[in-house]
Amino acid sequence: MTTTLAELVSAHPLLAGLPGEAVASVAGCAQNVSFNPGDLLLAESEPANTLYLLRRGRVAIEVHSPGQGPIVIETVGPGAVVGWSWFVPPYRWHFDARAVEAVGAVAVDGACLREKAEADPELGYALMRRVASVLLERLQMTRLRLLDLYGTSGAR
Amino acid sequence: MLADPGGTGRDGSHHGGDAVFGVMTPVPHRVVGRRDETDDVVTLHLLPTAGGDMRSRSGQFNMLTAFGVGEAAISVSSAPHDDGPLQHTVRDVGPVTHALCQARIGEVVGVRGPFGTDWGVGTSQGPGDLINDALPADVPGPGGDVVVVAGGIGLAPLRGAVYELVARHSRTGGRVFVIVGARDPSQIIFGRDLEAWARDGARVEVTVDVSAPGWTGHVGLVTSLLNDAGFDPVGATALVCGPEIMVRFTARSLIDGGVDPRCIRVSLERNMQCGVAWCGHCQLGPFLLCRDGPILPYAGAVAHLLTQRER
Numbered sequence: 386m387t388t389t390l391a392e393l394v395s396a397h398p399l400l401a402g403l404p405g406e407a408v409a410s411v412a413g414c415a416q417n418v419s420f421n422p423g424d425l426l427l428a429e430s431e432p433a434n435t436l437y438l439l440r441r442g443r444v445a446i447e448v449h450s451p452g453q454g455p456i457v458i459e460t461v462g463p464g465a466v467v468g469w470s471w472f473v474p475p476y477r478w479h480f481d482a483r484a485v486e487a488v489g490a491v492a493v494d495g496a497c498l499r500e501k502a503e504a505d506p507e508l509g510y511a512l513m514r515r516v517a518s519v520l521l522e523r524l525q526m527t528r529l530r531l532l533d534l535y536g537t538s539g540a541r
Numbered sequence: 542m543l544a545d546p547g548g549t550g551r552d553g554s555h556h557g558g559d560a561v562f563g564v565m566t567p568v569p570h571r572v573v574g575r576r577d578e579t580d581d582v583v584t585l586h587l588l589p590t591a592g593g594d595m596r597s598r599s600g601q602f603n604m605l606t607a608f609g610v611g612e613a614a615i616s617v618s619s620a621p622h623d624d625g626p627l628q629h630t631v632r633d634v635g636p637v638t639h640a641l642c643q644a645r646i647g648e649v650v651g652v653r654g655p656f657g658t659d660w661g662v663g664t665s666q667g668p669g670d671l672i673n674d675a676l677p678a679d680v681p682g683p684g685g686d687v688v689v690v691a692g693g694i695g696l697a698p699l700r701g702a703v704y705e706l707v708a709r710h711s712r713t714g715g716r717v718f719v720i721v722g723a724r725d726p727s728q729i730i731f732g733r734d735l736e737a738w739a740r741d742g743a744r745v746e747v748t749v750d751v752s753a754p755g756w757t758g759h760v761g762l763v764t765s766l767l768n769d770a771g772f773d774p775v776g777a778t779a780l781v782c783g784p785e786i787m788v789r790f791t792a793r794s795l796i797d798g799g800v801d802p803r804c805i806r807v808s809l810e811r812n813m814q815c816g817v818a819w820c821g822h823c824q825l826g827p828f829l830l831c832r833d834g835p836i837l838p839y840a841g842a843v844a845h846l847l848t849q850r851e852r
Contacts, residue, residue: 445760457752460760462769485757526762530750534784535693535724 390415393491397438398464399515407508414497420484426467427478433470434495439463442488447481460485466519471495564817567606567651568595572644573626578730581633582694583642584618586626590649595627597655599662599701600808600836604816605629606651607640614813614831615641616698617655620705627652630697630730656816658836660702660780660806662709685776687715688800690791692722692763692783696730698808698835699782703734707741717743718772722763722787725751746770763787764794774799781839782808789847792839805839809847 391412394400400411418437420426426437426444437444443462447455458480461467467482467490476495502509574586589595597603602616613635619628633642644650687706691699706717719738723729726749739745746766748759759766763783777800781791788807796802811823811830818832826846828834837843 443759454754457756457760460748460758461765464769526765529762529764529786529790532786533724533750534787535722535728535750 390417390491393417393440394438394493397440397491399438399466399519403511407511410501410505410508411493411498411512414494414501415491418490418492420488420490422484422486424484424488426482426484426488426490428481429478431478433468433476433478435468436471436493436495436498437467437482438491438493439465439467440489440491442484442486442490444488445483445485447483449481455481455483468495469516469520471499472516564653565815567604567612567653569649570627570652572646572648572650575644575646578630579728581642582630582728582730583633584628584630585641585644585650586628587650587652588626589652595652595655597621597627598659599705600659600698601655601657602698602813602816602835603627603629603652603654603656604813605631605637605641606653607637607644608649608651610640611637612651612653612814613637613641614656614810614816616808616835618697618700620701622705622708623701630694630700632694653816656813656831657834660699660836662702662705685715685778685804686718686772688718688720688767688770688772688777688779688795690720690722690763690767690779690781690783690795692787692791693724693728694730695783695787695808696721699780700731700734702780703738703743707738707743710742716772718770719743719745720763720766720770721745721747722783723747723749725749726753726756726758744771762790764791767791767794767798777801777804779805780807781805785809785847792844792847802840802844803838806836807839807843808835809837809843810835 391408394412394415395403395408400408427433427435429449439461441463443460444467445457446459447457449455470476470478502512569590570587571590572585573588576584578584597617598621602614604612605615606612615629615631617627618630631638631641633639641650689699689703703719710717721735729747735745735747746759748761748763748766749756752760779795779800781788792805792807795805809825809830811825813831814820814822816831818829821829823830826842828837
């Protein structure tokens with residue numbers, strides 16, 4: 386049985402529960418993609434035009450440092466989202482994202498999605514709420530990591 | 542709230558008279574082995590100089606004495622069924638723990654204990670029934686997954702429990718998930734144990750806050766692994782130990798993910814000193830943690846206390 390793009394889109398946690406019409410709109414901008422370990426999904430400073438909905442595999446968000454090579458900032462797995470910079474100007478990636486394992490994802494064209502969101506504010510607001518929710522979770526996790534929780538205050 | 546000095550431990554082992562005097566007296570133990578876990582964490586292997594042994598349950602702690610320096614509460618990190626030396630994993634954070642971490646093979650330290658409550662693993666009959674004695678009747682019965690979440694050196698008080706869980710898993714089935722967070726790859730303790738648990742069927746995931754060259758594992762907060770760990774939250778039991786903020790956020794993530802708050806047990810600590818609920822230094826709300834803890838159910842008073850601002 387073949388799974389349609391709409392089914393893949395609606396199965397992803399970011400978009401689960403969206404009305405069928407909205408799912409169809411997103412799916413109209415999407416394609417199914419895969420990456421081998423080591424492949425770059427996106428590269429710092431390049432134009433940002435894709436939202437990746439991870440289905441399988443793990444992706445490392447990295448920053449490249451001269452003399453040190455890539456420094457992994459965070460890893461994300463199935464159900465996560467990679468790529469936010471397509472959402473706001475100047476639409477350029479701030480980090481690299483590299484497949485750590487074989488990765489399967491739904492790649493949603495950012496410009497296409499922005500156009501549909503502009504034309505359909507209801508869709509745009511629904512997307513914005515979901516994106517904001519994930520971004521908030523990421524922000525909270527980042528803040529907690531800044532606390533150095535496992536430093537000496539956590540000793541026993 | 543202070544306990545009656547004449548009677549303390551819930552297991553009835555510490556009562557008045559000579560027993561009370563005895564429980565306040567460190568028993569000399571010789572360091573027969575030591576392993577550097579990280580640059581500031583050491584596991585000491587201890588045997589009583591006069592023979593015999595000191596049995597404990599997973600999650601309990603002892604007061605370790607560095608003679609001439611002082612005493613500190615340190616969780617037992619060996620498994621209760623382990624016939625080898627008593628093991629304590631110590632992080633060098635102050636004068637007493639520094640002296641303990643410096644202890645060489647052949648030196649003698651003092652041991653008082655064991656004290657406090659345990660994870661409940663050794664008394665259970667099957668996977669997921671760890672805390673059924675303390676649970677309301679409407680909580681699902683045995684058979685659920687067991688999720689162990691440890692942050693930093695918080696894995697030490699859980700080590701014995703994981704060994705017991707993995708051993709039981711191999712006999713009775715059921716799934717054991719071990720999720721470990723560390724500051725960076727160099728701070729991961731018990732690497733050989735983690736590998737052994739994975740070989741024996743546990744699903745082990747390790748994440749670090751800060752990556753390092755060569756690290757190919759997860760990078761991110763320990764809570765980020767909970768959603769994708771693969772355990773069934775219905776009927777799951779969770780054991781959580783680590784820095785208190787981590788414990789709070791982990792418990793919140795587990796509850797958001799569908800785990801019954803009554804099925805979450807956490808390890809808490811304050812300034813444990815006497816170990817027998819006399820001195821009150823370890824008071825947290827209605828609890829004297831050396832006696833009522835360190836292992837407590839998260840639901841109810843603990844959840845409330847962990848979200849209160851202490852003044």
